Amino acid sequence: MRSPPLPYHSPRNGDATPPHHHHHHHRQYQSTVSVQKLRRFNWLILVLRLAAFCFSLASSIFSATNSRGPSAPHWYDFEALRYLFAANAMVALYSLLETAASVWEILKNATLFPETFQLWFDFSHDQVFAYILMSAESAGTALARTLKGSATCAASSAFCIQSDIAIALGFAGFLFLAFSSLLSGFRVVCFLISGSRFPH
Amino acid sequence: MRSPPLPYHSPRNGDATPPHHHHHHHRQYQSTVSVQKLRRFNWLILVLRLAAFCFSLASSIFSATNSRGPSAPHWYDFEALRYLFAANAMVALYSLLETAASVWEILKNATLFPETFQLWFDFSHDQVFAYILMSAESAGTALARTLKGSATCAASSAFCIQSDIAIALGFAGFLFLAFSSLLSGFRVVCFLISGSRFPH
Numbered sequence: 001m002r003s004p005p006l007p008y009h010s011p012r013n014g015d016a017t018p019p020h021h022h023h024h025h026h027r028q029y030q031s032t033v034s035v036q037k038l039r040r041f042n043w044l045i046l047v048l049r050l051a052a053f054c055f056s057l058a059s060s061i062f063s064a065t066n067s068r069g070p071s072a073p074h075w076y077d078f079e080a081l082r083y084l085f086a087a088n089a090m091v092a093l094y095s096l097l098e099t100a101a102s103v104w105e106i107l108k109n110a111t112l113f114p115e116t117f118q119l120w121f122d123f124s125h126d127q128v129f130a131y132i133l134m135s136a137e138s139a140g141t142a143l144a145r146t147l148k149g150s151a152t153c154a155a156s157s158a159f160c161i162q163s164d165i166a167i168a169l170g171f172a173g174f175l176f177l178a179f180s181s182l183l184s185g186f187r188v189v190c191f192l193i194s195g196s197r198f199p200h
Numbered sequence: 201m202r203s204p205p206l207p208y209h210s211p212r213n214g215d216a217t218p219p220h221h222h223h224h225h226h227r228q229y230q231s232t233v234s235v236q237k238l239r240r241f242n243w244l245i246l247v248l249r250l251a252a253f254c255f256s257l258a259s260s261i262f263s264a265t266n267s268r269g270p271s272a273p274h275w276y277d278f279e280a281l282r283y284l285f286a287a288n289a290m291v292a293l294y295s296l297l298e299t300a301a302s303v304w305e306i307l308k309n310a311t312l313f314p315e316t317f318q319l320w321f322d323f324s325h326d327q328v329f330a331y332i333l334m335s336a337e338s339a340g341t342a343l344a345r346t347l348k349g350s351a352t353c354a355a356s357s358a359f360c361i362q363s364d365i366a367i368a369l370g371f372a373g374f375l376f377l378a379f380s381s382l383l384s385g386f387r388v389v390c391f392l393i394s395g396s397r398f399p400h
Contacts, residue, residue, distance in 0.1 A: 080345075138342070139339060142280045145279055146342075182385075
């Protein structure tokens with residue numbers, strides 16, 4: 001992760017320029033490096049957002065379609081499965097918005113909202129949603145393991161299998177969200193320290 | 201959180217020193233500010249570590265003593281309560297070690313282990329343990345809510361109440377751990393960007 005510090009007097013073409021131009025040249029060089037890094041960083045965030053969106057959407061679809069006829073168990077009869085669906089649907093919606101914001105940032109080279117707001121918004125929501133998603137998946141897992149030995153799974157094993165799939169997809173979504181929360185945290189601290197989304 | 205940027209030529213006593221001393225003086229001034237900030241930061245971390253330790257220890261004690269006679273339910277018969285105990289005990293042990301490391305850092309003004317290792321160790325473990333603790337508390341909550349209507353709680357309501365207390369204490373521990381993971385994340389990014397645990 002850690003890039004080597006740029007030497008103050010880096011030998012470049014035009015090293016013979018007068019001393020009072022050095023600083024300017026150096027800045028230009030640095031900002032070019034920053035822009036490249038920022039671009040790669042933004043692409044990584046976009047990919048993570050998109051992955052989190054896909055997995056949490058798939059999980060919420062698997063959750064919400066988990067009903068097997070009028071006599072069989074329904075997902076909305078179980079508190080933990082309702083929580084699982086709500087958390088995944090929320091994260092899917094949030095990730096979609098963040099994907100859009102990320103695409104905007106790549107295209108326009110600026111954040112969708114004012115930078116300070118956008119960075120803090122991203123970071124805080126990533127953190128909170130990552131914990132909520134982890135919580136929902138764990139609650140779902142605890143329920144699924146309790147159901148395993150019960151009459152519900154004996155009567156309709158497809159119901160339990162579909163719950164398991166929804167939980168597994170949600171965990172995958174969590175991983176991507178947790179990783180993007182690390183990156184957005186990095187951006188916030190960069191901004192706090194150096195006043196920019198990316199270190200110079 | 202954001203401190204105003206220090207002016208490069210800050211007017212101080214000895215402003216009449218020759219130009220080649222400016223940079224040195226500036227650094228000294230900055231490092232004094234940093235040391236004060238670092239001290240306050242370290243005290244905050246110490247308090248958070250201690251609080252996380254107390255709550256997770258209390259939670260694991262409440263979990264582990266939740267057995268009511270030979271015929272009544274035992275905590276170790278329930279997977280989620282075993283997970284709850286294990287996660288809280290782990291976090292209590294980890295927080296104790298981190299508290300010791302934090303005290304060391306305040307007394308000696310240096311990290312216990314080499315700085316890079318210490319910062320990454322703290323941050324990664326904070327992150328992982330915070331997610332694990334959230335997961336364990338949620339699994340415990342899901343079980344507790346399933347038990348609520350069952351014969352277990354009807355037979356021994358004290359068992360269910362004690363589980364609830366253990367879970368609530370664990371959630372409090374989680375909050376402190378999650379907050380210290382934010383601070384240790386801040387320290388890591390500071391270190392990555394400026395090569396120091398705290399911004400100059």
